[in-house]
Amino acid sequence: MSSPNSSSEKPHSEHPVDYPGLLGAWLAFTRPKTWGLTVAPVMAALALVWSEQHIFDPIIALFTVSVAVLMQMLTNMENDLGYTERKAEVGNRRGLPRATTRGWISVSAAKAAIRAVIVLGLLNTAVLIHFGGWVFTVVGIASIIAAYCYMGGPKPIAYTPFGECLVLIFFGLTSVCGTFYLQAGFVSLNAVLLSVALGCIASAVLAVNNFRDRAHDASVGRRTLAVVMSEEGFLKLFEAMIVLPYILVAIIVVKDMTYWPYFLVMASFPDCMRLPEKLKKLEHEALNEVMFACVKLEVKFCGLFVIGALIQSLLMQLTVRQFTL
Template sequence: MSEARSTDHPGVVKAWLAFTRPKTWIIAAAPVAAALGLAWGEAGVFHPLTAFFTLTIAVLMQAVSNMQNDLGYAERKAERGNRRGLPRATTMGWISLPTARIAVRAGAVLALLNTAVLIWLGGWVFALIGLASLAAAYCYMGGPKPVAYTPFGELMVLVFFGLTAVCGTYYLQTASVSANAVLLGAALGAIASGVLAVNNFRDIEHDASIDRRTLAVVLGRSRFLIVFALLMALPYAALITIAATTPALWPTLAALASLPKALAVVKALPRREHEALNEVMFACVKLEGLYALLFAAGAAVAGFIGV
C-alpha cells in the first residue's frame, strides 16, 4: 500500500487511532499483567494502586513510542511507494507535524508524572527506568542516528518491553527481582521483538531502499526467519524452565496452550508477503496477550494454592 499523502481524511478519531495505534498497547500491558500474576504466585503479594500506575506507565510509553515512530518517519521523509505497512498519520497528512510534536511532548510529560508516582512507590531506581524508557522511545526513530536504522531494534524491544517491564513490575510489588521474573521478561520480550521482526520482514525491500539497516536487511530473509523462529521458541523454553525449577508454579504451564498460535505465526511468516504480513504482525501481538493472560492466570492459581 503506497503511503503517498492522502486527500481523503478519515476523520479525527481514526487519524488519532492511526497515530497512537492502540492495538499495539497489548505489547505494553501483557508483561505487566504476567508479572503481577508472578508476584502473587511467588510472593503472595498484590498492591492494586501500584499495579494501576505500573500499567498506565507501560501503556503511555507504548503510545509515546508509536507517536514518535510515526512522527520520525515523516520528519526524515523516509516513506517510499514500496512500503507495505499500515498508514502513518503524519505522512498521510491526517495530523500535522506541529500537532504531532505537541502530542509526543504531552505524552512524555504524562509519563514523567506517572514515573514520579512510581518513584514514590518504589524508589529512585524508577527515575532511571522512566528516563531510559523515554530516551529509548525517542531514539528508536528520532535523533541523528535512530535505532530503527540499525540491526538493534529487536534487542531494544526485548530489553524495554520484556525484561524492564516485567522486572520493574515485579520489583514494585515485591521489592525484589526473582530469576523467574527475568525468565518471564525474556519470554515476553521475545514475543514483542517478534512483532517488530514481522514489521521489518514485511518492509525489507523498502528499508533497504532507504539504507535502513534493520536486522532483516542485514541477515537476509533465510537467516532472519531462523532468528524469528528462535524468538518464538524462547517463551516456551523459559516457561518449561520456570515450571521445572519452581514446581509450585506448575499451573503456569497453562501458557503452553498458546503454542499452536506461535507455530502458526512461524509458518505464516515466509508464506505471506506485502500487506498480508500485517495480519501476521497482529497475530503476534495477540499471541503475546494470550501467553501473558494464561501465564498470569496460572500464576494466580499457584498463589491461591500456596496460600
Template sequence: MATMTEWIEGARPRTLPNAVAPVAAGVGATVELGAFTWWQSLLALLVALALIIGVNFANDYSDGIRGTDSDRVGPLRLVGSGTAAPKAVLAAALTCLAVAGMLGLVLVVASGRWWLLAMGAACIVGAWFYTGGKRPYGYAGFGEIAVFVFFGLAAVLGTVYVQAGEISLAALGCAVAVGCFSTGVLTANNLRDIPTDRTAGKRTLAVRLGDTGTRRLYLALVTVPFVVTVALGFGSPLALVGLLAAALLVVPVRAIAGGNTGPGLIPVLRDTGMAMLAWAVLTGAALALS
C-alpha cells in the same frame, strides 16, 4: 486534518499488547511473591500504555519527516501520508511520553524505589531516539535489542520490583519470554518492510540479516517463551497452561515459514501480539494461583 479514527489508527492499537503483556506477567510474579498492590499495578500499566503510544507517535513523526514512510506497506502513518501535520504528531508524541514520565514519577515516589527513576528516564530517551535524532539506533539495527530490554526486561521486572522490592526467577523468566515475544512482533514488522527500508537507507536488523535470516530469527524468538514455560513448570506445574498460547501462533508461523511478504505479513504482527498477551495472562494467572 486527521479524524479521530485516523489518530487512533496512527497510535497503532495493535501494538498495545506489547504494553499490557509485560504488566500482566509481572503482576502474576508479584502476587507469587506476596507483594501485589492494585494501584501500583494499575499505574505500571498506564505508564506502559502511555510509553508505547508515545513511541508510536514519535516513530510516525521522525520517519515521516525523513521520508521513510513515503512508500509504506503497513498501517497508516499520519505524517508520511500527509494526514496530520508533523507538529501535531510531535505534540502527541511528547504529550504521551510526558504522561508516562509523570505517572512513573508518582509510582517511584509512592514506592520509594528511587533508582527506578534512572530506568524510567532511559525508557523515555530510548523511545525518542529509536527513530529520532541525527543517528537513530533503530536505523542501525539495534531496535530489537531495545524492544527486548524496554518492553521485556524493564517492563516486567520494573512491575515486580516497584511492588516487591525484589525479583524472582519466575519474574526473570517472564521478562525474557515477553521480551522475545515483543521482539518477534518488531521482527515481523521489519521483515515486511525490508524492501522499503533498504531503499530508504534504514539498516534494521532485518535488512542486515536478509529475508531468510529474519524469518529464522522470528521462529527462534517465538519458541523461547514456551521453553520458559516448561522451565517454570518444574516449580509450578500450573504454569504449563501457558503452552495453550502456542495455538495462536500456528497461523503466523505458517505465514513466516511459508514465505509470505508485504501485506501478507501484516496479520502476523496482530497474531503474535495476541499470542504474547495470552501467554502473559495465562502464565501470570498461573503464578498468582500457585
C-alpha cells in the same frame, strides 16, 4: 494526498481521499492495537509476584500500567512523526499508514501530542519513584530516551539492527522486572526468565514488521536486522523468538514443580507454531496479519500465564490451610 509540508499546515482543511476522520487519524497515530504489548507483560508480572510473594498493591499496579501504555504511545507517535520528518516514506513501503505522512495530523499537532505524553509519562514516573526509589528515575528517563531515539535523533535505532534488542530490553526485562520490583522490592529469578520470554514475543512483532518492510528499508538506508541478515537466517531467528518463551516457562516449572499450573501457557503453543509458516508464505500487506497475530500471541500467552499463576497461588493457599488444620 497532501505532501508532508502541506499536511503540517492544514491537515483537516483539505483532507486526502482516504482520511479516516479525526478519531481514526489519532488512532492511526497512537496505534492502540499495539498497547497490549505493554499491558500484558505488566499483568503477567503482577500475577507472578502474587503467586510467589502474595503481594499486590493496586495503586502501584495502576501507575505501572499507565506508564507502560504512555511509553508505547510515545514510541508509536515518534515513529510516525520521525518517518515524516525524514521523508522516509517511499512508494515501496507495505506497512500500515502513517498519520502524519498521510496528512491526517499536522506535524505541529503531532509534536504537541508527543510533548503532552512525555509530561504525563514523567508525572507517572514520579509516582513510581516515590514507591520504588531513585532507580525508577533512571528507568523512566531511559524509557523516554529510548522511545525518542528509536526514530528520532541523528542516528535512529530504527536504522540499525538493534531494534529487536531494544524491544527485548524495554518490553521484556524493564517491564516485567520493574513491575515485580515495585511490588516486592526485589527481582526473582523467575521474574527474569519471564521477562526474557515476553520480551522475545514482543521482539517477534517488530521482526515481522521489519521483514515485511525490508525492501523499503534497504531503499531508504535502514539497516534493520531483516536487511542485514539472510532471509533463511532471519526466519530461523524469528522461530527462536516465539518458541523460546515456552522453554523458559518450562525451566521455571522444572525448578519447582509447585508452579506446574504455569504450563497453561502451552495452550497458546499451536498459535505459535503457525506463525513461521505464514511468515514464509505471505508477502507485503498480508504480513500485517502475522504481525498482529504475534501481538495476539503475547496477549494470550500472558493471559494464560496470569490464570496459571492465580491457580498456583490458590492451590498453595489450600495446601497451607490443610497443614494448619
